[in-house]
Amino acid sequence: MPLPTRVLWAERNFGSCTRVFAINTRHTWRYPLYSPPVTQNRLYNAYPALDTSYIKPKTYFGLGTTGHVESKHYSPKHNEVIEFLNSNFQFPRKTANAEELAIRCPKCRPRKGTYYTAIIRTDKGTFKCSDCQTVGLWYEYTRRFNDSELSKLFSTIESLGFRSNFSKPKEEIERYSTLMKDYPEVIKWFEKSKGLTQETLEIFKVGVAKYHNIDPSNSLREEFCITFPRYAPYYNHADQIEPDSQIVRIKAWSTESEETVAFDPPSTVTGLFGYDLVPHHGEEIILAGTEFDAMAAYQETKIPSTCLPHNSYQLSIEVLPLLERFSKIYLWFDDDVAGQDAAEKFAEKLGIERCLIVKSLNGQLDGPVNAQQALEAGKDLKEIIKSAKPLQHEQIIGFEWLRDSVYRELVNPDQVQGVQSIDLPGLNQVLKGHRRGELTIFTGTTGVGKTTVLSQLSLDYCKSGVNTLWGSFEIPNVRLAKKMLQQFAGKELTKENIKEFPIWAEKFQQLPMYFLKFFGSTELTKVTAAMEHAIYAFDVQHIIIDNLQFMLAEQARYHNDRWELQDRTVGTFRRIATERNVHITLVVHPKKDEREFLDINSIFGSAKVTQEADNVVILQRRITENGEIRYLDIKKNRFDGTLAAIPFEFDHESLKIRQLTKLDHDSRLKIRRKAH
Structure with missing residues (x-):
């Protein structure tokens, strides 16, 4: 194809690579020309036949809503x-x-x-x-x-057509805070239980409202909630310098169940709690874990305070621009393993040189672990924040820097073991928990239900605050999301109860769940680039790749190349899990095996697959006279070596698996033995 003699040109960043496109002015096609470093002069030197003198100002080439190309x-x-x-x-x-x-x-x-x-x-x-x-x-x-081009590689439930507007008129939402004075018992609860004054509630515009919640029977009901508004700046006219503030999202929190009932709208938007209190020329802010911590910190220190936008330790890219203006950011999270790990991660994300980490224990062995508990215990929050220190980023440190971390792990063994499964308590007894920094190999024969089990487990951990990225290379995202939504609701959303779909969808949309848009054979470099972006942008902690064979299909030129390609891929995932401190679950098909039960040698590929793994889980199936029994068979557990097979059955009503009790399991096996 001949190069055009007259072009429009555009520079675009793709991660660490910059690509220049030449666009034929007569025909709409693109031609990649040069890689970084790129300038107009270097473009001309590389392709002297090109006439780059004519550059159309501000020409858009699908670069998104904010990016555009301009002539110098x-x-x-x-x-x-x-x-x-x-x-x-x-x-x-x-x-x-x-x-x-x-x-x-x-x-x-x-x-x-x-x-x-x-x-x-x-x-x-x-x-x-x-x-x-x-x-x-x-x-x-x-x-x-x-x-970023990488942002186009992700989808969420919102992209599947779920509503993302306020559930009620904006005027009604803005009146939530004015209704608080009509509930003196709620104000008294804040004062007695949290140590927060009515003045603080009014400053942060805390309100009351009713939102749908899920009761223990998995039914929906309206519940009285405390509302915490998220604010974002906006500009009424083009030349305005100092912005006004507006409510962009509401968090509804139940005093009865002490949990978040809803985010309204459910989709993530740019906005922070208490952000309207920050002066335009403000240089410092406190970033706390919860709304209670933010209000406690502000009440005692008078430093503008906000909190993480979600229920989990996630600092999404949507709110990063709001924090860029500050030269000093206090990170005040729980003084335990999870909270301090998050503080260190966010300090690196926001810039180590401007972040100070606050430790509520302040060198003590016990006591309050966050700002709200410190307020309730009568501690001096001003003195606590004065002791905040920057993250140490030297490569060599002494034990004095590790002392507090060692103590936190000793007194919080449950956090060291990992996030516990609610649906499968037997898994906690064997693997002890879901830990970051590990690689799990998951396998089983075709049709045994690998995707069903993994979708439920990933949903289980996600509901506990584990930010999750799904890479489904075998099943389209819409089908996977449909399965997960119905597992979340605990029932099939058929025509009879389809009217419940909007409410369940909004509840599900509030989970920190993301999906890769890749499908079928995909190059490893593209997948890892998207994974790295998700870890940074969404603070992803768990990545599921389902499955390895579909992802690598038809990429090996020769038969023997498959082993090398697979080994290299597994090694790359192992490195990312370790270096980026995320848990990667990798689905691998087994070899053709006629035995009833598979073992660790049945996994397709070389020994490197299982050698690199921290955990190996095989989904087994046994047919009995009294029905089918399936097992989560843990064949490798690097954490403490415990191995066991957890029996379960599939519940067609809830579309979920249910762990069998020992009595149920033994009775089925006895019936089978009698038959023989």
């Missing part, structure tokens, strides 16, 4: 600079010159002092940083905001 000669239109800064939550600040705004430098992040070290011209878009002396044009500034 392009001058922004009236108010375009301010509109762009506001839409990307850059919070510009006024200066003495009306045509200049103070912004954060797009290239440097000062360790001390203000982040607003750069000045940008509102008429030309040129910027200069007084700290690193970086000078740039408007097109260079806007390029850094191009949407």
Whole structure:
């Protein structure tokens, strides 16, 4: 195909690679030209036949809502600079010159002092940083905001057509906080149980409302709830510098069951609890684990405070732009294993140099583990926050830096063992829990129910706060999501009860569950790039790959190459699990085996597959005279060596598996022996 002699050109970042596309001005086709580092001069040097003198300003090539390509000669239109800064939550600040705004430098992040070290011209878009002396044009500034291609590789329940608007009129939602005064018993509960004053509740606009909840019989009912609003900045007009705030989401929390009943709307949106209290020129903020901790911290320290947007330790990319403006962020999570692990992870995500980790125990062996408990216990929260320290990032440390971590693991053995399964208590007795940093190999014969069991187990852990990524290479995401939704509801959503679908869908949508859009044979590099992005963007802790054979199908040129390809893939997943501290569950088909029960040597591939694994689980099936019995057969357990087979049966009504009691299991086997 001949190269065009007259082109439009566009630079686009793909992870660590930048690709330039030439677009024929007569025909709409693309031609990849060059990889990084890329400039217009290098493009011309590489392909001198190209005429790059004609560059159409601000031409869109499907780069998303915020990314766009501009010529270096392009001058922004009236108010375009301010509109762009506001839409990307850059919070510009006024200066003495009306045509200049103070912004954060797009290239440097000062360790001390203000982040607003750069000045940008509102008429030309040129910027200069007084700290690193970086000078740039408007097109260079806007390029850094191009949407990531990796974000297109994920889907959620929302993308399958689930509603994501408020369930009630906006005016009614905004009145929730004004209704609190009509419930003095609730205000008294906050004061006695949480140590929070009525003034604090009013400042954070805590309210009351009724939302649907799931009762113990798995039925839906309305329940009285406390509401915690999430706020986000918005701009009424194009040249507005200081934003107003608006409610973008509600968290409804039940005092009766002490759990989150609903997020309204269910989809994740950019917004944080208490964010409307942050002054426009504020430089510091407390990021706590829960709304109670955030309110306690603010009540005692008067430092603007917010909390994680979800119920789990997840700091999604949707809210990261709201935190970029701060030069100091206090991370105040539970002073236990899970909380401090999250604090360290988020400090790296937000920037170690601007994060301080708060420890509620403050060097003590016991006591309150978070801000709300410290308030209730009468501790001085100002003194606790003064003792906050940055994350140590030296490669060599002494035991004094490990002392607190060792103690936390000794007093929280349940957290070290991992997240417990609710549906299969027998699994907890054998594997002790679902732990990060491990690789589990899961196998079983065709039709034995591997995907059904894994979808239920992943849903089980996800409901306990384990952020989960599903990579289904054999079953389309819609079918998988349909199965999981019905398992979540505990019944088939048929025509008779389809009216319940919207409520169950909204409940399910609030889970931290994500899906890879890949299907069938997919290159390992594409899969791992998406996994790495999910770990960073969504704080994913559990990744399921179902299954290895479908993912690698037809990629080996020769028969013997299959073993090398599979070994390399398993080794890569092992490395990611260890280095990124995530649990990877990998489904692998077994070899053709006529035996009734498979063993660890029945797994398809070389010995490397099982050698790299921390756990090996085989789904077994036994036919008896009194029905079929299936087993989760744990053949390898690197954590403590315990091995066992857990009997279960499939419940057609709930579409879930149910663990058999010892009595049920033994009675079925006795009947079989009598028959012989």
